[in-house]
Amino acid sequence: MGTTSDAQRSLAVVWEAIAEQFPDAPAHIQGERAYTWSQFDQRADGIARTLLDAKASQSDRVAQYLRNSPEYLEVSHAALKLGIPAVNSNYRYKGDELRYLWDDADVTSVVFHGAFTETVQGLRARLPRVRAWIHVDDGTHDCPRWAIPYEQAAAAATGRTTGPWGRSGEDLFLLYTGGTTGLPKGVMWRTTDFLEQTNDVSRPHYDIDDLAGSVRRTLREPGWSHISASPYMHGSGLFGAFMTMHEAGCVVSLAGTGFDAAELLRTIDAHGVASLAISGEVFAGRILAAFDAEPGRFEGASVRHVLNSGGMLSEAAKRGLLTHWPDARILDGFSSTEGFGIGWSLATQGDIPPTGLFSPGPNTRLLDESGAPVTAGSGAVGRLSVHNRLPVGYYKDPEKSARTFYAIDGVRSSVPGDNALLLPDGRIQLLGRDSLCITSGGEKIFTEEVESVMLDHEAVADALVVGVPDPVWGQVVSAVVNLRDGRTATAADLIAHVKERLAGYKAPRLIAFVDLVPRGPNGKADYQAARVLAEAARSGPATA
Structure with missing residues (x-):
């Protein structure tokens, strides 16, 4: 039996071993295009060679300005082969972003x-550090003279490619996240973690x-097929694809440039897809x-298997x-991005748990302001922390790193800023992030607690809760809501619904009805846009 050296602690080793074990098994499909595991590995070698x-140096970084596609995953593999970070880039961003x-x-x-x-x-002259631009042909624009055609790059290798500096388990895996507020920040993971x-x-x-050897001993057949309906450019969509590739499965990418639920359902049936990743109500409602x-x-x-992450799912959506x-289970x-495995909720047809309640992960703790554990059932609001395998910190931002990653009782922990209650049965009830906390009349209201109740109203398709400035109360709780097709509800109906389950001061005083609640392509809430809509509703009808 061999021993995996530090240089081999990488997902690239797993995928290279799978390509050797199941060279002809399908790895990636998009529309009429299909690639086997050997082709996937060889094409990633070509990108790495290019x-x-x-x-080239170990300080290089390759940006993925791509929609979901086999190319996205090939570039990810190429970066891991070289031991350099691939930088996920939001394809909704404009030039300055x-x-x-x-x-x-x-x-x-x-x-x-x-x-x-x-x-x-328009960006080339403003980014002098960029040496290579690689163009993926999607039928819209011919490859410009200043760019390398992707297919040429993918065919550039004659064998397995690594960087001259070698691989290390200490190599960076970089995930940029915009969070709910602020500029994007790069979360640094070690490849081994x-x-x-x-x-x-x-x-x-x-x-x-014994990584490569263990892959050969463990896998007897290729794994199942998977679709990430949410974008690979965000962690939830990418991680769903990576989990499938970890078991020699096949990742199917939708062919459309936007999420089309009918296309998703057709593709599931066409390829016998067993696993699906979505992000909240915006996806579930369309499906x-x-x-x-x-x-x-x-x-x-x-x-x-349905993996939901990045946005809450109501009981009605799960049902x-x-x-x-x-026969599915909804996890x-x-x-x-700063810490995986904080909590989970498992739903099956016979057991659908309430919205916003999660079983804590084995490395999750809920702590009060003094850092002491919150007592179950006490009603005290605590801050969630997670320990064990964690990111190194934020890229080039030691001050922000120190505010999120620090030792608690001698154990390095991640504290992203999520608040929760610890219920008598040991489950956690998510309340919301510090950055989104509303202060109204001296009382603190956490947005996600109110959202989870609103989502359980039978007429509500999606909702976001924000604080709007008010000269008397400081802020007033406001909601941006879109209703399900064919359903009706007044603002008074929704306010009364919230007051049935929460203290009256937590109920919205203002509700803006819109055609579409503002969210990103991954389902993540756009609270800034929601606040604009809520403020506009004070003087007239809100529009999305």
Whole structure:
């Protein structure tokens, strides 16, 4: 039996071993395009070889300005092969936002879909550090003269590629997150920690001390097929794909440029997809609407596992999804980029837990202001912390790192700023982040506590809660709501619904009804836009 050296503690080793064991098994599918595991590995070698120009160093970073696609995952693999970070880039960002992100991340190469050519063209002169631009043909723009065609790059290697500096378990895996407020910040993971985190939550658990050998001994057949409906550019979508690849499964990417629930359901049936990643009500609502629009068209019999992360799911949404996917389990995961595994909630057709309640992970603690553990059932608001495998910190921001990652009772912990209650049965009730806390009349109101109650109203499709400035109260609780098709409810109805379950001061005083609650493509709440809509509703009808 071999021993995995520090240089081999990487997901790249797992994927290279899978490519050797199941070379002809499907790895990635998008529309009419399909790649086997050997092709995936070889194409990633080609991208890695292209990135290794004369000036290449271990300080390089490659930006992924890409929609969900096989290329996104190939670039991820190429970066891991070289031991350099791949930088996830929000494809909704405009020029100045991208310039900030790529400058902050010290990006030296950019891989971009053709649809983004004009934006990239406008940034080239403002990013002198970038040496290579690689164009992925999506049928929209021809490859410009200043860029390298992706297919040329993918064919550049003649064998397995690594950087001349070698790999190390200390290499950075970088995930940029915009959070709910503020500028994007890079969360730094060591590749060995990210490997072990993936290994812990995936179905096969390999021996980290003999990684390649353990893959060969453990896997007897390829794994299941998976679709991340949420974007790979965000952690929840990417992690769902990585978990599937960890077991030699096949990741299916939707072909459309936006989320089309009917396309998702067609693709699930076409490929027998067993696993799905979504992000909250914005995805669940559209999936249920697609089922309702064409009764009997979609089967979904293959679905066994639904991973939800990045946005809460109401009881009604879970019940609706499990009606169509009766053999599935919905795992509602509560995590952050700064610390995985804070809590989870498991729903099956016969057991659907209340919205916003989670079982804490084994490394999760709820602490009061003095740092002491909160007593179950005390009603005291505590702050969630998680320990064990954690990020190194925020990229190039030691001050912010020190505020989030610090020792508690001698144990290094991550404290992202989430508040919760510890219920008598040991579950945690999520309340919301410090940055979103509303202070009204001297009382603190946490947004997600109110949102979870509003989402359980039968007429509500989606809701966000924000604080709007008020000369008397300081702030007033306000909600931005869109209703389910065919359902009606007044502001008074929704306010009364909240007051049935929460203290009266937590109920919204103002409700703006909109056609669409503002969220990003990953389902993450856009609280700044919601606040604008809520303030506009004071003087007239709000519009999305």
